[in-house]
Amino acid sequence: MHLILLVGIFGGFAAIGVTVYCYGRERKRFFESLSAFCRHLNTEISFSKNELARVIESYQHAYSKSFLNTLTGYKNLLDTKQDITHQTLTPYMWHRLRPEERSHVSEFFLNLGRHGAKEEIEKLESAHSHFTTLHQTAATRLKKEATLYLKLFIIMGIACVILLF
Numbered sequence: 001m002h003l004i005l006l007v008g009i010f011g012g013f014a015a016i017g018v019t020v021y022c023y024g025r026e027r028k029r030f031f032e033s034l035s036a037f038c039r040h041l042n043t044e045i046s047f048s049k050n051e052l053a054r055v056i057e058s059y060q061h062a063y064s065k066s067f068l069n070t071l072t073g074y075k076n077l078l079d080t081k082q083d084i085t086h087q088t089l090t091p092y093m094w095h096r097l098r099p100e101e102r103s104h105v106s107e108f109f110l111n112l113g114r115h116g117a118k119e120e121i122e123k124l125e126s127a128h129s130h131f132t133t134l135h136q137t138a139a140t141r142l143k144k145e146a147t148l149y150l151k152l153f154i155i156m157g158i159a160c161v162i163l164l165f
Helices: 002-048 052-058 065-079 086-092 099-111 117-164
Strands: none
Touching: 002 052, 002 065, 002 117, 052 065, 065 086, 065 099, 086 099, 099 117
C-alpha cells in the first residue's frame, strides 16, 4: 500500500509537469500554424488569386489541432454566410489564448478578405510578422520555462518519494 502511494505521488507531480509542458508546446504549435496560414494565404493571394474558402481547404492538413478548430469555425461562418464578428468568432477561438492574443487573432480573422489584393497582402505581411513574433516567444518559453517546469516537477516528485520512503 505504501508503494502504491509513493508511485501515485510521483505520478501526480510528473503529470503536472507534463501538463505544463504540453500547454507550452500547444501554444507554440498554434502560433506556428497561424504564422504558416498567413504565409500560405499571402502566397495564394499574390499568385493564384483563389477564394478564401478554397485556400483554407487546401492547407488544412498542415495545421495544429487547436488552430484547425479555429480555422474550421471561421470557414463554417464563411460557408453559412453569417456576419463575422468578434462574438461569432469567440466560440471557435482556442480557449487557452490570453485575452490580448485572442483579440489579435479575432481581429485578424475579422479583417480577412475585406480589402483589395494589394492592401490584403500588406495586412497579411504585418500579421505574419506579429504572429511570427508570438511563435518565437512561445518557442522560447517552451524551451526555457516549460522544460524547466517539467524537470522541476519530476524532481519534486522524486524528492517527495524519497522523503516519504
